[in-house]
Amino acid sequence: MSKRILITGGHGFLGTYLIEHLQEKYSSDYTLIIPSHEDCDIRVQVDVEKLFQNSKPDMVVHLAAKVGGIGENRSFPGQLFYDNAMMGMILMESARKYGVEKYITIGTVCSYPSHTPIPFKEDALWDGYPEPTNAPYGIAKKMLLTQARAYEQEYGFHSNYLILTNLYGPKDSIDLQSSHVVPALIRKFCDAVEEGKREVVLWGDGTPTRDLLYVTDAVEGIVSTMQNSIPLMPINIGSGQDVSIAHLATMIAAISGYNGDITWDTTYSNGQMNRRVDTSLAKEYLDFQAKMPLQEGLESTVAWYKKEKLPTSVIV
Numbered sequence: 671m672s673k674r675i676l677i678t679g680g681h682g683f684l685g686t687y688l689i690e691h692l693q694e695k696y697s698s699d700y701t702l703i704i705p706s707h708e709d710c711d712i713r714v715q716v717d718v719e720k721l722f723q724n725s726k727p728d729m730v731v732h733l734a735a736k737v738g739g740i741g742e743n744r745s746f747p748g749q750l751f752y753d754n755a756m757m758g759m760i761l762m763e764s765a766r767k768y769g770v771e772k773y774i775t776i777g778t779v780c781s782y783p784s785h786t787p788i789p790f791k792e793d794a795l796w797d798g799y800p801e802p803t804n805a806p807y808g809i810a811k812k813m814l815l816t817q818a819r820a821y822e823q824e825y826g827f828h829s830n831y832l833i834l835t836n837l838y839g840p841k842d843s844i845d846l847q848s849s850h851v852v853p854a855l856i857r858k859f860c861d862a863v864e865e866g867k868r869e870v871v872l873w874g875d876g877t878p879t880r881d882l883l884y885v886t887d888a889v890e891g892i893v894s895t896m897q898n899s900i901p902l903m904p905i906n907i908g909s910g911q912d913v914s915i916a917h918l919a920t921m922i923a924a925i926s927g928y929n930g931d932i933t934w935d936t937t938y939s940n941g942q943m944n945r946r947v948d949t950s951l952a953k954e955y956l957d958f959q960a961k962m963p964l965q966e967g968l969e970s971t972v973a974w975y976k977k978e979k980l981p982t983s984v985i986v
């Protein structure tokens with residue numbers, strides 16, 4: 671009998687890849703239930719309960735979230751806190767009530783304290799307050815780990831908790847106000863080439879480092895969690911490598927064919943200074959190791975942007 675898997679956020683960036691992968695490789699193992707935001711607002715408990723009553727999932731993979739880069743976090747900290755906390759709490763409570771066998775929460779590297787030693791190890795998660803620019807988002811997600819532990823203790827509810835680093839890849843959001851660093855840089859450099867601009871202005875001073883994870887690698891980590899029975903603990907899913915924003919910018923500029931000036935606008939926050947995660951637990955419990963080399967992943971993302979997005983962005 672195929673397992674019934676409820677995937678929230680299945681129409682988002684990561685969700686689209688996860689679903690493609692499951693449909694391609696495991697169509698006889700899993701029956702997928704993929705409600706859109708319009709079908710069910712996960713912040714509304716009665717709607718979520720109806721969803722569980724109608725779909726009767728055996729497993730839940732909770733990807734739905736309100737997410738974004740530094741701009742989005744600065745502009746909408748209240749929405750990011752409320753939406754992510756409410757979605758996660760209501761969904762887990764309903765999953766418990768309706769007897770879901772396995773539940774996977776997707777957490778974020780933004781939950782780590784501002785001054786976490788590099789590489790971030792999972793047991794440092796509670797050692798301080800996150801970087802203020804993304805604390806509301808990071809804490810809302812981190813609370814769900816406490817909920818998961820409490821539910822395991824009180825109800826024997828089985829769940830897992832993955833901490834993803836910064837994702838990138840084709841089909842990511844390219845909205846300059848809300849997007850993450852990689853698509854924002856790709857858009858700025860590719861558009862500058864198209865428009866013949868000789869200067870690109872970037873946020874911050876370029877010194878922070880990030881652990882960038884190609885979206886299909888994230889999918890591998892999630893699928894391995896779906897298929898392995900592992901105890902509840904936070905597990906980092908990242909590349910285990912870091913790159914400075916300045917170096918990333920020069921890589922993306924070269925791939926995009928941009929050879930003009932780069933100016934750093936230091937009136938914008940750098941966000942957290944350094945991010946690189948330790949992936950030992952992912953290796954031990956999930957046999958996970960990121961595969962995509964950064965250069966190749968960036969090339970495929972730039973190629974996607976040029977093919978799919980550039981004509982419209984130039985016309986507008």
Ligand SMILES: NC(=O)c1ccc[n+]([C@@H]2O[C@H](COP(=O)([O-])OP(=O)(O)OC[C@H]3O[C@@H](n4cnc5c(N)ncnc54)[C@H](OP(=O)(O)O)[C@@H]3O)[C@@H](O)[C@H]2O)c1
Pocket residue numbers: 678679680681682683684685706707708710711712713732733734735736737753757776777778779834835836837838850
């Ligand atoms: N992208 C990253 O760099 C990154 C890094 C670390 C962790 N993560 C985590 O990975 C997961 C997937 O992220 P993503 O980048 O794929 O995000 P995304 O592209 O923004 O997708 C999120 C999905 O959630 C849906 N959603 C938002 N609010 C909802 C609500 N109230 N009810 C129902 N659905 C709702 C969105 O639908 P609408 O678009 O229709 O609102 C969208 O389909 C998230 O849990 C995120 O926190 C992402």
